[in-house]
Amino acid sequence: MSAPMQNAPKIGLVSLGCPKALVDSERILTTLRAQGYSFSPSYEGADAVIVNTCGFLDSAKAESLDAIGEAMAENGRVIVTGCLGGEEELIRKSHPGVLAISGAHQYEAVVEAVHKAVPPVPNAFVDLVPEQGLRLTPRHYAYLKISEGCNNRCTFCIIPSIRGDLVSRPIASVLYEAERLVKSGVKEIMVISQDTSAYGVDIKYATSPYRGRQVEARFQTLAQELGQLGAWVRMHYVYPYPHVDHVIPLMADGVILPYLDIPFQHASPQVLKSMRRPANQEKTADRIRKWREICPDLAIRSTFIVGFPGETEEDFQMLLDWVHETKIDRAGAFPYEPVTGARANDLGLAEIPDAVKQERYGRLMEALQSVSAERLAAKVGRTIDVLVDDVEPENERVIARSQWDAPDIDGNVFVENATGIKPGDMIPVTVVDSDEYDLYAVPAGTMQ
Numbered sequence: 001m002s003a004p005m006q007n008a009p010k011i012g013l014v015s016l017g018c019p020k021a022l023v024d025s026e027r028i029l030t031t032l033r034a035q036g037y038s039f040s041p042s043y044e045g046a047d048a049v050i051v052n053t054c055g056f057l058d059s060a061k062a063e064s065l066d067a068i069g070e071a072m073a074e075n076g077r078v079i080v081t082g083c084l085g086g087e088e089e090l091i092r093k094s095h096p097g098v099l100a101i102s103g104a105h106q107y108e109a110v111v112e113a114v115h116k117a118v119p120p121v122p123n124a125f126v127d128l129v130p131e132q133g134l135r136l137t138p139r140h141y142a143y144l145k146i147s148e149g150c151n152n153r154c155t156f157c158i159i160p161s162i163r164g165d166l167v168s169r170p171i172a173s174v175l176y177e178a179e180r181l182v183k184s185g186v187k188e189i190m191v192i193s194q195d196t197s198a199y200g201v202d203i204k205y206a207t208s209p210y211r212g213r214q215v216e217a218r219f220q221t222l223a224q225e226l227g228q229l230g231a232w233v234r235m236h237y238v239y240p241y242p243h244v245d246h247v248i249p250l251m252a253d254g255v256i257l258p259y260l261d262i263p264f265q266h267a268s269p270q271v272l273k274s275m276r277r278p279a280n281q282e283k284t285a286d287r288i289r290k291w292r293e294i295c296p297d298l299a300i301r302s303t304f305i306v307g308f309p310g311e312t313e314e315d316f317q318m319l320l321d322w323v324h325e326t327k328i329d330r331a332g333a334f335p336y337e338p339v340t341g342a343r344a345n346d347l348g349l350a351e352i353p354d355a356v357k358q359e360r361y362g363r364l365m366e367a368l369q370s371v372s373a374e375r376l377a378a379k380v381g382r383t384i385d386v387l388v389d390d391v392e393p394e395n396e397r398v399i400a401r402s403q404w405d406a407p408d409i410d411g412n413v414f415v416e417n418a419t420g421i422k423p424g425d426m427i428p429v430t431v432v433d434s435d436e437y438d439l440y441a442v443p444a445g446t447m448q
Contacts, residue, residue, distance in 0.1 A: 007121060008036055008037060008038040008121060009036070009037050009038070009047045009118040009119070009120065009121060010037070010038050010039060010040040010045055010046050010047050011029075011032055011037050011038075011039055011040065011046060011047065011048055011049070011050060011114060011118070012039070012040045012041075012042070012043060012045070012046030012048070012049040012050070012071075012075065013025060013028075013029065013039065013049070013050050013051075013052070014049065014050070014051045014052065014067050014071060015052045016051070016052060016053055016054045016060075016063065016064055016067060016082070017052070017053070017054030017056070017060065017082065017083065018054070018056075019143045019190065019192050019236070020143075020145060020192055020193070020194070021052055021054060021082055021083070021104075022143060023143050023145045023192070024052060024081075024082070024104065024105050024107070025050075025052045027107055028050065028052075028081075028107055028110050028111065031107060031111050032111065032114060035111070035120045036120040036121050037114070037118075037120060043071065043074035043075040044074070044075070046075055046077075047077065047117075047118040048075070048077040048078070048079060048099070048114060048117045048118050049071045049075045049077065049078050049079070050078075050079045050080075050081060050110060050114070051064070051067050051068050051071050051078060051079070051080050051081070051082075052081050052082040053067070053068070053080060053081070053082035053083060053084035053085060054082065054083050054084065055082070055083035055084035055085075055086070055087065055158075055162060056083060056157075056158070056159065056162075056339070057337050057339055058337060058338070058339060058340055059337060060084075061084055061087075061090070061340075064082070064084045065084075065090075065091070065094050065095070068080055068091065068094070068095050068098065069094065069095060072095055072097060072098070076097070077099060077117055077118075078095070078097075078098045078099060079098070079099050079100045079101075079110060079113045079114060079117065080095075080098050080100070080101045080102070081101070081102045081103070081104075081106065081109070081110045082103070082104055083103070083104045083159075083162045083163070085101050085102050085103040085104065085106070086103040086104070086161075086162055088101045099113060099116075099117050100113035100116070100117075103162065104162050104163045105148055105163065138389065138423060138424070139184075139185050139186070139423075139424060140185065140186060140187045140188065140387065140389075140423060140424030141186060141187060141188040141189070141190065141387070141407060142181045142186045142188075142189060142190070143189075143190050143192050144174065144177065144178055144181070144189050144190065144191050144192065144226075145169075145192050145193060146168065146169055146174050146191060146192070146193050146196065146199050146222065147166055147167055147168040147169060147193040147194070147195075147196075147198075147199055147202075148163055148164065148166075148167045148193070148194070149163045149164040149165045149166045149167050149194060150163065150165070150166055150194035150195050150198075151165050151166045151195070151198060151201070151202070152194075152195060152239075152276075152277075152278050153276055153343070154265075154275055154276050154277060154278075155274065155275055155276050155342060155343040155344040155347060156275060156305065156308065156336070156339060156342050156344045157339070157342065158339055158340075158341045158342050159194055161341065163194065165202070166194070166195060166198055166201060166202045167202060168199050168200050168201070168202050168203050168217055170203075170206070170208040170217065171200070171207075171208055171210065171215050171216065171217040171221065171222060171225070172208035172209055172210040172215065173208070174222065175210050175215070175222075175225055175226070176210070178226055178229055178231075179229060181231075182229045182230060182231050185424065186231055187231055187232060187387055187424060187426060188231055188232040188233075188234060188387055189226060189229075189231050189232065189233050189234070190234045190236055190406065190407075191222070191226070191233065191234065191235050191236060192236045192237060193237055194237060195237065195239055195278075196219065196235060196236060196237045196238050196239075197219045197238045197239050197240075197241050197243070197244050198219075198239065198241070199217065199218070199219045199222060200216070200217035200218050200219065200222075203217055205217050205218050210225070218243075219243060219244070219247070220243060220246045220247050220250070223235065223247045223250050223255070223256050224250060224255060226256065227250060227255030227256045228255075232257050232387065232403065233255075233256040233257060234256075234257045234259050234261075234406055235247070235256065235257075235259065235260055235261065236261040236406070237261060237263065238260050238261060238262050239262065239263075239278050240262055240264075240284055240287065241278070244260070245287070245290075245291070248291045248294045248295050248298070249294060249295075251295045251297075251298060252294050252295035252297075257403045258295050258297040258298045258299060258403060258404075259298070259299050259300075259301070259403060259404060259406070260291075260298065260299075260300050260301070261301045261302070261406070262300060262301070262302050263302060263303045264277075264284065264302045264303075264304065264328075265277055265302075265303065265304055265305050266304060266305060266308065266311075266315075266319055267284075267318050267319045267321075267322035267323070268311070268314075268315035268316075268318045268319060270310070270312075270315060271308055271310070271311050271315050271319075274308065274309070274310055274344075274347060274349060275305075275308060275344075276343075284326070285322060285325055285326050288300065288326045289326075297403070297404075299329040299330060299375075299403075299404035300326070300328050300329050300330070301328075301329065301330035301331065301406065301409070301410065302328050302330070302331045302332075303331065303332045303333070303334065304319065304323075304331060304332075304333045304334070304364060304368075305333075305334055305335075305336050306319070306333060306334070306335055306336065306357060306360040306361050306364055307335050307336040307352040307356065307357030307360060307361070308336045308344070308352070309336070309344060309347060309349035309350060309351055309352065310347070310349030310350055311336075311352055311360075316360050316363075316364075319364065320363065320364065320367050323364070323367050323368060323371060324367060324370075324371060327371050327374070327375060328368065328371060329371075329372060329375045329404060330372065330404070330405075330409075330410045330411070331368045331372070332409070333361055333364045333365055333368060334361075335354070335357035335358060335360075335361045336352065336357060369436040369437075370436075372436050372437060373434070373435065373436045376411070376434035376435070376436075376437075376438075376439060377434050379431050379434065379439060380431050380432065380433060380434055380439075381430075381431060381432075382430070382431050383428055383429065383430045383431075383444045384402055384403070384413075384428070384429060384431065384441075385402075385403070385426055385427070385428055385429075386400035386401060386402050386413045386415065386426070386427060386428075386429050386441070387400055387401050387424070387425075387426050388400045388415075388421055388422070388423050388424060388425045388426070388427060389401060389407065389412075389423060390423060391418075391421055391422060391423060393419070396416065396417055396418060396419055397414060397415060397416050397418060398414075398415045398418045398421050398427075399412050399413075399414060399415075400412065400413045400414075400415055400427070400429070401413060402439065410437075411437040411438040411439065412437075412438050412439075413429065413431075413438065413439045413440070413441055414438060414439070414440050414441070415427075415429050415441045415442065415443065416440070416441075416442055417442050417443065417446055418442075418443055427443065427444075428443070428444035428445075429441035429442060429443055429444055430442055430443075430444050430445075430446075
């Protein structure tokens with residue numbers, strides 16, 4: 001390590017929560033790097049530690065408080081930011097010694113707190129930052145945040161009170177950032193926000209100049225433009241508004257990945273009404289059927305909540321039937337957890353006993369696994385392209401993902417008899433087996 005880098009003040013980071021929070025962490029680190037800071041992978045090597053917290057659920061709040069406590073014990077100079085940062089009294093009650101507290105995406109406040117704790121030492125060697133900024137993901141994939149906040153008022157959610165209403169970025173800003181990512185070697189772009197399909201609503205779909213053209217800030221326009229950059233484009237956090245139908249042909253044509261992450265949360269009209277879910281009046285099962293007629297390879301990922309207040313056995317059975325009918329490819333499920341400050345607490349609906357929640361959760365997971373196994377088994381025998389995330393040269397095996405798999409939340413493709421391959425490679429493989437979550441394959445052309 002050069003002397004200038006050794007003399008640079010070092011900052012540690014603990015980033016909790018969702019990919020949107022990870023992007024916030026990347027922005028903070030990029031700013032600090034440009035101001036002369038370096039980074040420490042350990043508590044003991046850091047001059048100060050930033051803890052980017054999650055505050056969506058009470059269990060997440062507890063995890064964040066534990067992380068702050070660990071940082072205080074191991075380092076003692078701690079700056080707190082993120083979704084839990086809006087509850088300063090709660091944080092200071094547990095950890096009165098933290099240096100500063102700020103809320104979600106308050107980048108300037110975090111940087112100012114770092115300046116006060118550890119003044120920057122500008123240095124020409126240290127201050128150079130890659131054009132695409134610093135990232136906390138592997139080199140071959142990246143998250144692209146297109147907006148902040150959310151206009152929905154789901155009764156179980158407090159995100160709008162934490163992150164505010166929808167604020168969309170100008171589309172030219174988004175597209176130029178995507179270009180820089182692809183230029184830096186990114187093979188997969190994951191589009192994220194609180195409500196991706198509402199992109200542009202708040203700015204009335206305003207145009208901005210991109211490559212000599214005026215481009216509208218619309219969900220489908222964004223998908224079309226990103227699909228021209230030569231990388232996989234994966235859409236996350238999509239609500240099933242009617243205009244989502246228009247991106248399905250783009251998936252069928254290979255412009256973007258045939259993948260939709262739609263947090264349906266439930267299928268019972270009564271429960272969805274209590275949740276105040278947007279677009280719940282649409283006949284989603286019929287729409288999904290039509291989507292798959294247009295794009296047979298479409299994979300749908302979702303999340304579901306069981307045991308929401310007032311959920312009856314009939315409501316739950318409706319959810320089970322709907323999961324089998326729609327054949328949701330990838331899904332996560334959660335027993336309902338009351339969130340402090342959420343409107344669901346004031347609906348006056350009957351609370352579901354924990355034992356019932358757990359029993360329903362178990363039955364739903366069995367249904368979801370059964371559907372997933374069925375969907376994956378249908379892919380055995382196909383030759384597909386996969387993106388390599390990790391290699392095990394000693395086992396002649398690589399761990400990759402298909403177009404149907406987002407990192408960290410979906411399955412993997414385990415490729416045997418694979419040599420001479422590195423992370424970030426895109427390779428063709430033939431699927432030879434499957435289970436409830438994963439595919440097993442060999443390099444294309446190696447089967448006897």
